[in-house]
Amino acid sequence: MNQTPRIFLMLLGATLLFHITLNYMDKNIADFETVPLPPKKIKKINSNNPIIKVNAKDRNTWMLVEFTTGKTIQISEREAETDKIGQANWDLGFSRTKIISNGGKTNPFGKTGIINLGLVNFDDVKSAPKTGYVQDHRSLGNLINKELAGWYNYRTRTHNIESKRNVYALKLNNGIFMKMRILNYYCSQKDNECRSMLCTREEAACLTIEYVLSQPGSQQFLDTLHVKNIQSQKNLIE
Known part of the structure; x- marks a missing residue:
């Protein structure tokens, strides 16, 4: 069986999903901008002394x-x-x-x-x-x-x-x-x-x-x- 049509449909579906996601993010960009970044991990310096x-x-x-x-x-x-x-x-x-x-x-x-x-x-x-x-x-x-x-x-x-x-x-x-x-x-x-x-x-x-x-x-x-x-x-x- 020729797999080309199936592969084509899968690629078409993935492309459509990608554009829908981009369109959603573009309309709701403010929500994404206000999401805080994870805090920077601070490297601790250890010592047995104060x-x-x-x-x-x-x-x-x-x-x-x-x-x-x-x-x-x-x-x-x-x-x-x-x-x-x-x-x-x-x-x-x-x-x-x-x-x-x-x-x-x-x-x-x-x-x-x-x-x-x-x-x-x-x-x-x-x-x-x-x-x-x-x-x-x-x-x-x-x-x-x-x-x-x-x-x-x-x-x-x-x-x-x-x-x-x-x-x-x-x-x-x-x-x-x-x-x-x-x-x-x-x-x-x-x-x-x-x-x-x-x-x-x-x-x-x-x-x-x-x-x-x-x-x-x-x-x-x-x-x-x-x-x-x-x-x-x-x-x-x-």
Whole structure:
């Protein structure tokens, strides 16, 4: 039996159904436009130590963070050049890839200092150095801390930022010591996933930071088991 007529009728029916569907969608396009897209799946960054996530998307403001309390204050670039920056309790300030500390030229009355320990195992850092903490200075008119200035790699092919994951020792404004490591820069993607694709600016500047505080009066960092009971393990600062 010749199958050609049957195949022709099947193709004709499929074409007719396709056009009916298109016609229906065209007349009811508003219904399809208002259907929300599924939420973007956010890649979680895990650590056995406390993690804090800082929203530093606004390039015209600084997000100031006090790590011992988790409190923040957002100030403008202009306010950062006034006495207002010295009236708040904070340790580090974030604006996109830029990071400042509460000391030196940023705030002469602040006491925060930083040491870049390099690419070492985070959990192997058991105590903070006694001396050598660097405060902010001014370079070409910009506030900068040289220990933190090179915390990331910039990939020219995809224009993405990727943390070097260096470990930093800090003497905070209240005298407590802290070690920290920047784990990630993007809000919903991991840094290394942006090596092969373009991650947009809207997805950037949500810094994920791993940190451990010392006990007051001590330079020793608690081990992970004690840290879980004392410090908040997951915080989102916006």
